[in-house]
Amino acid sequence: MAERRTLESTLSGSSMTGSHESFEYKPTAVMPDVKVVKIGGQSILDRGRAAVFPILDEIVAARKLGIQVVLLAGGGTRARHIYSLASELEMPTGVVATLGKYIPMQNARMIQMLLAKHGGIYMLPDDFEKLPLYLQMGCIPVMSGMPPFGYWEKRAEGSRIPPHRTDAGVFLSAEFLGSPRAIFIKDEDGLYTDDPKKNPAATHIARITSKELIERNLPDVVLERVVVEYLPRAQWCKELQVVNGLKPGQVLAALKGEDVGTIIRA
Amino acid sequence: MSNLVGGDGRTHINSPLMRESLQNKDVLSSTDSERDLQIFPDVSLVSIGGQSIFDRGKDAILPLVAELVEIKKDKAVKMVIGVGGGTRVRHTISIAADLGLPVGGMAQLVGAMEELNAILLNTLLAPHGSMPMQRDHFWDLPLYFDAGITPIAISVPPYHFWEPPPEEGHLPTHGSDFGLFQLADVLGMKQAIFVKDEDGLYDKDPKKHKGAKKFGKITLAELMTQFPEDNILDQELFHAWRTAKNLKRIVIVNGLVPGQLTRALRGEDVGTVIVKEDARG
DSSP states (O other): OOOOOOOOSTTTTOOSSSOOOOSOOOOOOSSTTOEEEEEOTTTTGGGTHHHHHHHHHHHHHHHHTTOOEEEEEOOOHHHHHHHHHHHHTTOOHHHHHHHTTHHHHHHHHHHHHHHGGGTEEEOOTTGGGGHHHHHHTTOEEEEEOSOTTGGGOOOBTTBOSOSOOHHHHHHHHHHHHTOSEEEEEESSSSEESSOTTTOTTOOEEOEEEHHHHHHHTOSOOSSOHHHHHHGGGOSSOOEEEEEETTSTTHHHHHHTTOOOSEEEEO | OOSEEOSSSSOEEOSTTTTOOTTOHHHHHTTOOSOOOOSOTTEEEEEEOTTTTGGGOHHHHHHHHHHHHHHHTSTTOEEEEEEOOTHHHHHHHHHHHHTTOOHHHHHHHHHHHHHHHHHHHHHHHGGGSEEEOOTTOGGGHHHHHHHTOEEEOOOSOTTGGGOOOOSSSSSOOOOHHHHHHHHHHHTTOSEEEEEESSSSOBSSOTTTOTTOOBOOEEEHHHHHHTOOSSOSSOHHHHHHHHHOSSOOEEEEEETTSTTHHHHHHTTOOOSEEEEOGGGOO
């Protein structure tokens, strides 16, 4: 029988199924100065003009200061609606994740229309390779926050909601670009001990590590759980910042690098 | 009655998940049930190894193509084929890792190497009826099967730039084995057959250890208690299979031995058969 014809490389003999690495890895950051920013779906976009316009004003102000911003949109109530129909029909998680791609895309397109006069440009998920051009031209790229996993999204234990949604997309984008902190604009001051909309006794947590957060095993958290799980393994994106977009000045402060809201550290 | 609900500054659509945090554990579990919809339960997925088959060249590839042509004569056999990338994937990743490219960058690159093997296979199989299937054009599958065309699927999952940071090391973990497993699971297929260059899965790498013992028919739970350190399939596949609801049967056969793939497609226990707990019969 013919032998395997193998290209010599540090991995040529490897089954690549384990983690026995025999090389030194010195990471290279792709675009470390970019701020990757999420605009929440249910928390911001579903509030309409009253919430969205002031936030976009602050983003445009930051861009005018030379701060490079990429915006990623969340889903919100329409995503919850389709998830709930699909769950009733016992759709596999991969189908649910595919359905979940459409709403953040709509939201990204809405933001682009509003930002067009300030250089807002709609970007497809695989267009990271065009970012240098957009940012050098002074644009504000806007894209869906949903990772492109779609039908390839794994099922989570005990739920058919896709575990990687738009928070995960924001974190993974920041990690790929080599950005040290991902910023999430929501309608709360950050992380609480429980959902503050339902539990008035919930108290604010300003600083926490991902390890502490996992150990607390809170019934509800402000960000998707996979993001908190991935954070300690990140090469670059080692901080998650959650800010309240309904409070004037918070978004701009966060974009300038100030420690407002909650910061979750690896 | 309007389906739109306001009052808290946000506009909601009435649904059981309205206003809910999708991070809440109780909300998440309310979406679950014992089963997932099975879309194509009479279809088998066939994965042909990159290192194990394609990298051996003509002597390994042509007999397997001849076997596939024979199999195709039985119109009742419905299959989707995927291929691995083999040594070129390893070469790509070793260069990319030396350059320090992020794991998402590596994941974005590797799919091209599998695609080359898919083109080779399709070129050989096209005269007998085969076509490359676009990424997620699953809804064309009934048409393919009706027309006697065998679809060749893209095997690397579209994790691309968003490949999550691995638990250990620096390499992408969502490769072609996982991608094809996931395809079979999400579509509710009958089984996934992995065509390699060994008679099945062994407790040790049979290429390095003479006394390596082959698993015959085994449940996933049993296998997890004695998981081989060197595995012929990606770890991520087994990781995902544990929480998956649909796929019940994975078969590993030797593509260098004529007839094994044919038997596996007929549902016979050949090579190593791994079954999910409740499906052992």
